[in-house]
Amino acid sequence: MVDVQLRVNGTIETLDLRPRVSLLDALREHLGLTGTKKGCDQGACGACTVLVDGERINSCLTLAVQYTGRSITTIEGVAGGGEPHPLQTAFIRNDGFQCGYCTSGQICSAIGMLAEHAAGAPSAVTEHLASRAELTDVEIRERMSGNLCRCGAYNGIADAIGEVAAAAAVQEVTETGAVRRGSAAGAARQATTAEAAR
Amino acid sequence: MKDFAYVRAGDVTTALRAIAAEPGAAFIGGGTNLVDLMRQDIERPGTVIDITTLPLDEIEETADGGVRVGALVRNSHLAAHPLIRTRYPVLSQAILTGASAQLRNMATVGGNLLQRTRCLYFYDGAAACNKRRPGSGCDALEGFNRNHAILGASDACVATHPSDMCVALAALDATVEVESVRGTRRIPLVDFHRLPGDTPDVETAIAADELVTAVELPASPIAVNSRYRKVRDRASYAFALVSVAAALEVRDGTVAGVRLALGGVAAKPWRAREAERILLDAPATEESFRRAAAAELASATGLSQNAFKIELARRAIVATLSRLLTDGSAA
Numbered sequence: 001m002v003d004v005q006l007r008v009n010g011t012i013e014t015l016d017l018r019p020r021v022s023l024l025d026a027l028r029e030h031l032g033l034t035g036t037k038k039g040c041d042q043g044a045c046g047a048c049t050v051l052v053d054g055e056r057i058n059s060c061l062t063l064a065v066q067y068t069g070r071s072i073t074t075i076e077g078v079a080g081g082g083e084p085h086p087l088q089t090a091f092i093r094n095d096g097f098q099c100g101y102c103t104s105g106q107i108c109s110a111i112g113m114l115a116e117h118a119a120g121a122p123s124a125v126t127e128h129l130a131s132r133a134e135l136t137d138v139e140i141r142e143r144m145s146g147n148l149c150r151c152g153a154y155n156g157i158a159d160a161i162g163e164v165a166a167a168a169a170v171q172e173v174t175e176t177g178a179v180r181r182g183s184a185a186g187a188a189r190q191a192t193t194a195e196a197a198r
Numbered sequence: 199m200k201d202f203a204y205v206r207a208g209d210v211t212t213a214l215r216a217i218a219a220e221p222g223a224a225f226i227g228g229g230t231n232l233v234d235l236m237r238q239d240i241e242r243p244g245t246v247i248d249i250t251t252l253p254l255d256e257i258e259e260t261a262d263g264g265v266r267v268g269a270l271v272r273n274s275h276l277a278a279h280p281l282i283r284t285r286y287p288v289l290s291q292a293i294l295t296g297a298s299a300q301l302r303n304m305a306t307v308g309g310n311l312l313q314r315t316r317c318l319y320f321y322d323g324a325a326a327c328n329k330r331r332p333g334s335g336c337d338a339l340e341g342f343n344r345n346h347a348i349l350g351a352s353d354a355c356v357a358t359h360p361s362d363m364c365v366a367l368a369a370l371d372a373t374v375e376v377e378s379v380r381g382t383r384r385i386p387l388v389d390f391h392r393l394p395g396d397t398p399d400v401e402t403a404i405a406a407d408e409l410v411t412a413v414e415l416p417a418s419p420i421a422v423n424s425r426y427r428k429v430r431d432r433a434s435y436a437f438a439l440v441s442v443a444a445a446l447e448v449r450d451g452t453v454a455g456v457r458l459a460l461g462g463v464a465a466k467p468w469r470a471r472e473a474e475r476i477l478l479d480a481p482a483t484e485e486s487f488r489r490a491a492a493a494e495l496a497s498a499t500g501l502s503q504n505a506f507k508i509e510l511a512r513r514a515i516v517a518t519l520s521r522l523l524t525d526g527s528a529a
Binding site for chain 1: 199200201202203204226229230233234236237246248250274277278280283284287290291294295297298299300301303304433434435528529
């Protein structure tokens with residue numbers, strides 16, 4: 001058994017685990033945070049996506065012990081100040097799910113994706129690697145391809161994310177005065193603020 | 199998953215001593231392949247040595263204008279790095295077509311090099327697989343072999359190496375730095391992975407006690423004009439049927455330089471030397487590209503379900519070089 005200390009949604013959690021326990025199982029079975037889902041348990045579906053220090057990962061393909069001292073955000077921790085995260089609201093408004101099993105992973109993944117885009121990261125469909133890509137529907141779908149939805153709610157999922165990205169772009173224009181269409185820095189900032197507030 | 203002992207290495211020397219002392223131990227980085235293989239009981243290390251906090255996560259420009267990439271740099275960070283996006287666009291593109299964003303955030307450069315085949319029979323403990331259990335046979339030969347090799351395979355094994363990153367590294371003349379308690383050595387990327395022959399269980403040129411510490415990219419003016427093309431069964435998040443990494447330099451309508459490597463076709467990233475030889479000093483035309491592609495694939499052999507990949511590889515080579523000729527790189 002090994003001591004593992006995780007900061008989960010702002011709370012320090014100390015666990016005594018077998019080294020083979022995945023971060024996903026630590027969250028679900030040992031901390032009772034069942035919002036993060038186990039789909040394939042082999043990195044093929046994205047249902048287990050969580051944020052580690054703001055970056056999205058598949059929690060199924062990890063050993064929890066490797067993440068000792070790191071800051072984990074699960075779906076239970078994305079809302080802030082009693083309000084749902086803008087992506088949660090947008091998923092409801094746009095029918096971004098049917099059964100809902102992939103939704104926690106989709107939302108955590110989208111938060112990470114918007115932060116990556118805001119930081120200027122390219123994707124496989126980015127035409128010019130050196131410049132920041134506009135967050136078009138094609139870009140959103142490529143960047144979210146690690147999250148499968150067996151109900152096929154992709155149109156609603158992509159619309160929900162596009163809506164939040166567009167709102168964030170408007171917010172960024174208002175804040176900085178610079179016209180950067182398709183930017184999602186605002187959404188990323190909002191997510192970070194929600195986490196920091198906890 | 200079988201239980202194992204867990205050790206976190208604080209520095210490289212400690213990690214190397216730990217693995218030298220216990221031959222059955224395994225290093226763990228991002229874990230995206232190893233954890234999966236351990237869960238399937240294919241890898242059964244008695245001790246897992248965590249190397250994720252070793253100081254091998256830098257991307258630095260070298261004195262001769264190349265780039266040195268630490269083995270623990272995450273795939274996503276390498277793809278997004280300005281030096282890679284502008285000077286080696288084929289490498290950024292190759293990485294970005296591999297796996298998913300979540301996996302690229304976890305996976306390390308060293309782990310990408312050492313990832314194992316995705317052959318279904320390698321993963322299936324009940325199947326015959328010479329790679330997993332030497333001498334047991336190969337169920338892929340007459341089974342589901344759509345994703346399998348058309349070049350350099352043997353009767354013992356027809357598995358492919360699944361990496362996209364390595365295909366770009368092969369085209370870019372990258373070198374792998376490995377370290378053990380016995381010292382440091384460098385292995386050209388094209389010699390790092392082995393063809394199966396009679397021993398498909400021996401996959402790379404590194405010893406069990408060696409640690410990949412870095413990948414070095416030489417200065418490469420030609421790499422500025424480079425592209426990666428991946429052909430697969432779905433638009434994203436799938437392994438390659440065929441992929442092409444290419445760099446092209448054209449002067450006065452003639453090919454002044456070319457680098458070409460193929461993925462999804464062999465047990466290693468396939469550097470297309472024959473095609474390069476034919477293209478050098480030839481007119482930069484689609485006709486030349488076709489001739490070079492045909493020559494490179496002349497020795498290719500199809501299995502029951504993958505013979506289509508021979509023509510697919512030819513067309514992917516021609517399409518990638520033609521795109522470089524007309525549009526340049528994606529930098």
